[in-house]
Amino acid sequence: MIHEARSSCPINRSLEMVGDQWSLLILRDIALHGRRSFRDLLTGSDEGISAPVLSRRLADLVTAGFLVKGQVTRGRQGRYSLTELGLATMPVLVELGRLGRVIDPSTQDAGLDGSRLDERLAALRLAHLDAPPR
Template structure:
């Protein structure tokens, strides 16, 4: 993640925060597949992220406010949760899924994102809010 913005453009700032090849996939795994520990994300990631890269990206996403981490007692895995900023990426994940389907129609819509309407996106985001932040609104 880049801490000093190169410009005041909001698209640039978003790309500086999330533009690497892993951050949005990690957020996808947490939001859509409920993988909340380091081990769950590492083992369940279809793109085979390496442990060192996952560790760096989770730290970056936590530092930049997309995730929080609740540490666990020794021998247990800490759990990551989406913040409000992390939840704000849900519509972006949906749109990236739609664009990916246009780029390559052979991709699979395993998460049902291609057919989600605005009401379904809002409903799914609110369910995630309750699970990750402990409130429905």
């Protein structure tokens, strides 16, 4: 994740923030599969992210404002929640899923149908922001 913009191009800026190999997959796992703890994200992903990489990407996503980490008592795992910025990546995930199925029709549906995006975003807002749907 690149914290200082290298250009004024918004596409470049988006890629600097979430264009690495793991960030969008972490956001996918949190949003679509309900994996909200470090352990769940580490063990639940088919892609096999390593613990050090996951730790770094989670810290970057929190610093950049895509996620927040809930406060917990010592000895308990923190839960990660999407922010509004994190929720803003959902349409991108839908489109990447569509493209992935065009590239390789044997891939599975990622679990987020674009026709139900508003409904899914409302549910995610309630689960992650404790806010009523917009």
